[in-house]
Amino acid sequence: MIPPKFEYFAPTSLQEAVSLLAGYGEEAKLLAGGQSLLALMKLRLASPKYLIDLGRIGDLNYIREEGGRIAIGALTTYSQIKRSHLLQSKCALLPQTATWVGDVQIRNRGTLGGSLAHADPAGDMPAAILALDAELKAVGPQGQRWIQAEEFFLTTFTTALAPDEILTEIRVPVLNGQKTAYLKSAPRPSDFAVVGVAVRLQAGQNGTCEEIAIGITGVTDRAYRAKGVEKALKGKKLEPQAVQEAASTVTQGVEVNENIHASRNLRAHLARLFVARAIQAAR
Ligand SMILES: Cc1cc2nc3c(=O)[nH]c(=O)nc-3n(C[C@H](O)[C@H](O)[C@H](O)COP(=O)(O)OP(=O)(O)OC[C@H]3O[C@@H](n4cnc5c(N)ncnc54)[C@H](O)[C@@H]3O)c2cc1C
Known part of the structure; x- marks a missing residue:
């Protein structure tokens, strides 16, 4: 597919890019790696009149x-x-x-x-x-x-x-001694996440959760922090039972997506499963 016509700019400084964007307003789009925008343009889901390529701004x-x-x-x-x-x-x-x-x-x-x-x-x-x-x-x-x-x-x-x-x-x-993991459930390894879970964890010597932060993607209309899970685990020993119980709250208060890759129930189930797995992986 060929995208609609557009005027192309390749500024070499951030200042120039800011001026171009301010000048052309909502009719302009910034281009970075093009891995989402060019696909949208070729499908004619986006048709910016002006394309401002950030690629020549070295700094x-x-x-x-x-x-x-x-x-x-x-x-x-x-x-x-x-x-x-x-x-x-x-x-x-x-x-x-x-x-x-x-x-x-x-x-x-x-x-x-x-x-x-x-x-x-x-x-x-x-x-x-x-x-x-x-x-x-x-x-x-x-x-x-x-x-x-x-x-x-x-x-x-x-x-x-x-x-x-x-x-x-x-x-x-800088993560001084904090442990991390990212786990993703997707139809194939190179596909978008049905569920993706990022964990940052500070565990004490006796396995107590001192600090935890969990980012979730793929589940609803935007990536979000699993605050309920974090709250349930802080100060607790990271035993499998406690982790599973905490993980079961990950979709509380969230409208879970449904599409050809996963029903609402399957996606919520995967979110619980992958939160528990990602916490154990980070440990
Ligand atoms: C086949 C395929 C598989 C993919 N699989 C995955 C995957 O598994 N996981 C995943 O996360 N992504 C995946 N992607 C998407 C990929 O990660 C895109 O690169 C990313 O979403 C967009 O980054 P980009 O640099 O290519 O941005 P672009 O496509 O150039 O721009 C994307 C949007 O962001 C805006 N933009 C870009 N840079 C800036 C900036 N600095 N400031 C303000 N606005 C800006 C643009 O105007 C545009 O609206 C996949 C893409 C393809 C084509």
């Missing part, structure tokens, strides 16, 4: 430690995240999660910023970003602001970014 692609946190440029690809020694040693949840995204071609082009801004309710990275309590930097004509991960995902394909803002950086913590 949006980095992974570095800064002030006790790790800063990741929005244009950093899944493959770069997967291979990063800094992330593997200090924030392994991101490489663990990136490994599960699509196949190698998608991971070589798709970007962390694009994945988060796109806010696919079955995208993998949003679950990890939530479990990490990440902070996201948005830059627009009014300047810059930071958005907490929990406030970022609003609903399907909708985030807290204003139409004239560009997501430029994601900051995640």
Whole structure:
């Protein structure tokens, strides 16, 4: 399929990209890795008149430690995240999660910023970003602001970014001794998640849960934090029975999706199962 005609811009600085986006407004779209947007354009589900390619803005692609946190440029690809020694040693949840995204071609082009801004309710990275309590930097004509991960995902394909803002950086913590895991249930390994669960866990020597954060994807209209499960486990011993009981609350208060891949009941069942498994995997 061929997309409708559009005018193409390739700014070389963030300032230039911000000006173009402000100038063309809602008729313009930012292009990062193109792994979602180009498919939507070819299917004619999106037909922006102006395409602003972020790919030539070199200073949006980095992974570095800064002030006790790790800063990741929005244009950093899944493959770069997967291979990063800094992330593997200090924030392994991101490489663990990136490994599960699509196949190698998608991971070589798709970007962390694009994945988060796109806010696919079955995208993998949003679950990890939530479990990490990440902070996201948005830059627009009014300047810059930071958005907490929990406030970022609003609903399907909708985030807290204003139409004239560009997501430029994601900051995640250095995980001193905390354990992590990402598990995903999908029809095939390269498919979107039916259910995806990201866990960050601080367990005491006697197996007590000192701190836990759980990000869920694939289950409802957006990725969310399983606060009920976290509350039920904090301060408790992570015995299988306690974990299972806590995991059983994961879809409470959530409208569970239903589609050709899983009925509502199956998806809720998988969510409970994968929460329990991901907690044990993190331990
Ligand atoms: C065959 C296939 C399989 C896939 N499998 C998976 C999978 O298993 N798991 C998964 O999570 N994803 C999967 N994806 C989607 C993939 O992860 C996309 O790369 C990702 O969703 C979008 O990132 P991108 O960099 O390609 O963004 P683009 O496609 O370029 O852009 C996506 C949207 O985000 C906006 N945007 C991009 N960057 C920014 C920015 N910095 N600031 C503000 N807005 C921005 C764009 O305007 C656009 O609306 C798959 C895609 C394909 C084609």
